[in-house]
Amino acid sequence: MATLDIKKGRVEMIHGSGGRASQDLLEQLFLPLLDNPWLNQRNDQAVFDLPPGRVVMATDGHVVSPLFFPGGDIGSLAVHGTLNDLAMAGARPCYLSAGFILEEGFPLADLHRLVASMAEAARKAGTPIVTGDTKVVEKGKGDGVFITTSGVGVVPEGCRLSGDQARPGDAILVSGSIGDHGVTLLSLRESLGFETEICSDSQALHRLVEVMLEVSPGLRGLRDPTRGGLATCLNELAQQSGVGMQIDERQLPVRETVRAACEFLGLDPLYSANEGKLVAICPAKEAPALLQAMRGHPQGEEAAIIGQVTRDPQNLVQMQTRLGGQRIIDWLQGDQLPRIC
Amino acid sequence: MATLDIKKGRVEMIHGSGGRASQDLLEQLFLPLLDNPWLNQRNDQAVFDLPPGRVVMATDGHVVSPLFFPGGDIGSLAVHGTLNDLAMAGARPCYLSAGFILEEGFPLADLHRLVASMAEAARKAGTPIVTGDTKVVEKGKGDGVFITTSGVGVVPEGCRLSGDQARPGDAILVSGSIGDHGVTLLSLRESLGFETEICSDSQALHRLVEVMLEVSPGLRGLRDPTRGGLATCLNELAQQSGVGMQIDERQLPVRETVRAACEFLGLDPLYSANEGKLVAICPAKEAPALLQAMRGHPQGEEAAIIGQVTRDPQNLVQMQTRLGGQRIIDWLQGDQLPRIC
Known part of the structure; x- marks a missing residue:
């Protein structure tokens, strides 16, 4: 030795x-x-x-x-x-x-x-x-x-979450602010200094999920919006379930520093990776209780209901913008952030 | 798309x-x-x-x-x-x-x-x-x-194989010829041409193991001698179990081409990687039946009893050579074959 x-x-x-x-x-x-x-x-x-x-x-x-x-x-x-x-x-x-x-x-x-x-x-x-x-x-x-x-x-017995079970009318929730991980990494690589104010959200979410399962017996599916960000995650879920999605930009939790860094870097927080957030799809009637339970958990304090599942044979994800317009949130086409995870 | x-x-x-x-x-x-x-x-x-x-x-x-x-x-x-x-x-x-x-x-x-x-x-x-x-x-x-x-x-119920259960007196078996994978790769890298006559032994062994478990209820442990070859594998088992091992070179199954290639390359088949062979330790009295069962299986046709477990506080692996001498088979010290698997 x-x-x-x-x-x-x-x-x-x-x-x-x-x-x-x-x-x-x-x-x-x-x-x-x-x-x-x-x-x-x-x-x-x-x-x-x-x-x-x-x-x-x-x-x-x-x-x-x-x-x-x-x-x-x-x-x-x-x-x-x-x-x-x-x-x-x-x-x-x-x-x-x-x-x-x-x-x-x-x-x-x-x-x-x-x-x-x-x-x-x-x-x-x-x-x-x-x-x-x-x-x-x-x-x-x-x-x-x-x-x-x-x-x-x-x-646990009876739990059958899957990305292919979203139904028109379901609510779409996120567990907190989006884009933090991707923006932190890119800022660090480009030595922009934003990383002194923001940091990766990397964290384990299983304890939050446990709480969510308790209050939302009808929970359809969960997914963590990592590479490709929230936009990619919603497109995957829409495609798997054969539905559309409509989200509201005003409901999206985005940190001010992340927003500023994104503007500076020409990024969109919707496409920026997260490593400690989840997207949840649940029946509309269970959404208020689910939201409350998430907000009561340290990993879900900034949770929000961001939109609903729609009937759409094209499986489009659309967003009502801050200014009231409609924007199609497409799949990530290029490679905004290589080697982000 | x-x-x-x-x-x-x-x-x-x-x-x-x-x-x-x-x-x-x-x-x-x-x-x-x-x-x-x-x-x-x-x-x-x-x-x-x-x-x-x-x-x-x-x-x-x-x-x-x-x-x-x-x-x-x-x-x-x-x-x-x-x-x-x-x-x-x-x-x-x-x-x-x-x-x-x-x-x-x-x-x-x-x-x-x-x-x-x-x-x-x-x-x-x-x-x-x-x-x-x-x-x-x-x-x-x-x-x-x-x-x-x-x-x-x-x-399966009751099966508790582990590398730390070898006991003095136990028999040591290998399931077939040793060194094939490592020698094939090295010959290929050096463009020596031996690889036209030999090939990697890469194969799945679980069906052979199933047969072995049936005939040897006292089977102590199994290990596949991959990186570092048979020598390293035996040293690991000896260390884990706190025993020594004595093997007999004449019992080691080595293909003639592999032996020739090893001589040419300055390699030792004992240290050359295998990707479809296993070492088994079993009580001596179960060894004959185990050997017979292995030889009756396509993945164990060339199986052999190669030695026995000894009492040795230094956990040495020793080999009686073809010429009758004793040689200590030490851990692989250098890196004979990088990136072999």
Whole structure:
């Protein structure tokens, strides 16, 4: 066994060999930080019992650049991203896995920092990272670190959320201000300085979802508006359900700084990524109680009813603008913000 | 919707945007090939029922270079890799997920070919790829394609395989010839031409494991000797269980071509990766029946008893050589074969 120099050392190709050096990295960096009985058992897989119910599985690759940003880093983002994909099915997340692709030369201090951040995010959410894998690629064949997380969870009896169940007349809600994550990242990349006032909304939403399921038995579907932002998310839901959507710009929660940064950057908050918000579709009659419950939860304080589902064979998403006009909110066409998550 | 030019097109940054172009890639390439009800539902996660039993989860990143090789490609390898990690716990694999990290400029024809290969491998194994994710990184920030697969399976009642249960006196078996995958890849990279006679052993082993569990109720543990080869695998098991191991070189199944290629390349088949073989530890009295059952299965025809577990506080793996000497089989120290899986 060689002692890793976590302060000044770097990832080397031998750390991906599967041999002694791989073990050193595992034993001296990953295991002490992620510490849990499954991982400590040192098998190539984890075995566990799940509570009764239907099982949910999700996976998400993370290639965000830069790796560290106000409000989070690729480590916490990779945990929240998969937790939220599970939560959007109404699931209680139970266990996570993580696959790392490291670039030769990546500082071990940075790896340590972001694995510590993953560990903290996983601990807060109550979902241990029970199995994982590490690969190393040559310098110039990767970009620091990519992390793919997967997760399994369990859906409570009777819960059948899906994106294809929106019906005309349903209400559309968002859980809080939109665009924060995307705008923070872009401002940081362009060194615009807005990021001193705004930060990523990266957070796990499963506890908010739990509360929502209690008050809205008819809840149709949930989705987190990540890449492509709220606009893309609504278009996906409209297409899946074969409906249209009508939203009201005046009801959209957008932070003033985000609005200002968007104007400066030529962005639209509707298309800017979120990493800790959700869109909910529910029967109109359940919307007031759902809204109230969301606002009573720390992750939903700025929740709003933003519109309703319409009958539309073209599955258009339309928005009544602040000035009273109608605007079609199309799919994101280009690539507004590459590598945002 | 734009029609993808799968023959001549390339991966572009917008395919990772989450917007219209991402949908096009999903609808025109991934969905038709991987076709199954979960994926076709277009949610960000999959919901399913699992048969009763303890649940197993595994994950494996794949960065193999080159992407296509005799006997497989990164697509089939990514399916077999995770299936085998599940099978080594004695599990029946049930569902898979796949996360793709694509490099800008990667030919869509190659992507199509390797996703088709994944689909075929998944179909053969009876384990659909039910959820997934695609990210795109700039040219020069990746290397064609990396694939991280995860899987869940279920362990039959009473089965408690683990790498920490080897006991002095136990028999050590391998399911077939060793070193094929690693040597094939290295020969290909160095353009040595051996790869016309040998090929990767990449294959799913869960059906072989099923047969083994039937005949060896006392089976202690299984592990697939991938990166770092048989030598590393035995060292891991010895360390986990706090035992030593004694193997016999004359019993090791090694193909003649692999032996010749190893001599030429200065490699040791003991340290060369396998992607379709397993090591089994079982009580000595169950070994003959286990060996017979393995040899009766297409994936275990060349199985052999290669040695036994010893009492050794230093957890050494030792080998009696062909010439009768004793050699310590240490952990892989350097990086014999980078990016082998």
